[in-house]
Amino acid sequence: MTAGPLIVAVGTLLLAGVDGSGPYVIEVLPGSLLQGLGMAVVVAPLTATVLAAAPDALTGIASGVNNAVARAAQLLAVAALPVAVGLGGADYADPGAFTDGYRLAMLACAALFALGGALSWATIRNDVLRS
Structure with missing residues (x-):
């Protein structure tokens, strides 16, 4: 529970550096693989x-709540993240503004993933699964 978010944070930091100057295999793939590994x-x-x-x-209700929270968080991230980093209407047509917003969004996400990893380390008991 701690390692996963931290791995995702590293992958997200790598993706924050994507600028289109290199091939996909060098610029995008490493960060994407780390994000996927961390989520797994x-x-x-x-x-x-x-x-x-x-x-x-x-347990059925717990599973349903777990899935509902995950889906709601995904929707919230897609809707709120651009606004949180200052992207608005015309910015999507301006490559410079969009790139700045993308980088800021990736840095914010990396920070949140790292915070999630630290929070899980500090708060989740290891004995829950032993019951």
Whole structure:
């Protein structure tokens, strides 16, 4: 639960440096692979932790809530992130403004992933899955 978000943060930092000057394999692929690896490392333990923390009679509800929260967070990120980094209507047509907004968004996401990793390290008990 700690390593996954930190791996995703590193991948996101790599993607913040994408400027189109190099080939895909060098510029985009490493960051994308790290993001995918990090998400694979975090999603299974997160789901297992959520389901293990719920009483047996409520595991279906816990699974549904887990999925609903994940989908809502994805929608919120897509809708709110551009606004949070200052991208608006005409900025999407201006390559310079769009690039600046993209970099700022990637840095903000990397910081949030790193914060998530630190928060999980500090707050998630290891004994939940042993019950």
